[in-house]
Amino acid sequence: MLYVFPDGLTAKVAQEYRRPYADPVKGKAGDLLVPDYSRETDLFGWTWCRNDAGQEGWAPGNWLAPHGDKLRLIRDFDAIELTVTAGEIVMLHYAESGFCWVTTTAGETGWVPDAVLVLPAS
Template identity: 25%
Template sequence: MPKYGSIEGHNCSVVENWVATYSDPIQVANGETIELDGRVDVWDGHTWLWAKNLEGKEGWIPDCIVSNEAPFKATESYSAMELTCRKGQSLKALRVLHGWAWCSDENGKNGWVPERNLHMINRS
């Protein structure tokens, strides 16, 4: 398995199927006020916070994009959209954040895939 973060910007092969968890996930804009209810989850060593955006949509967001003081605000735009993918599929990992990779598939569809489900394709 590649070192954490080393797949960013590279083509990857999916080593384990992934099915998106939410069909209409939370999104926040940079500077948007968000509500936190105190729920916290640690996933693969990274802290996630349960948040509600201005539209009332709720979901998990990485703690690193939340301001440190109330009223809490998103410090960058973020979408929790996941990408359903199958073993053997090729994806481009565009960004790595909190154990997830923002990927693009061959049809131009984008979303998050767990980094542990990907393996960087060696370039010759």
């Protein structure tokens, strides 16, 4: 379920997290993705998908609607994850199914697992 954080809320990175994929799936609302239900994850609510450009990655099921044998994005989405280090402060934007969309102090924006964050930053 999408949760939008209040403006200006930050979190502290409690442990390092490394980006697993360099160029993952992304798309605009209305784009069709091809799901691969054989890919397993321990994170509830995510489906492995491929776009027309051949990019693959995990997409939140809450942002996907069935469309024949494909899935249609109901909002813009980018699966890019960030590499963050312990002690770093990030600006929180929203959370979905165990991940937070954040911006680092260096200006990078992407997903990090909520399990590596401490709220609020101290």
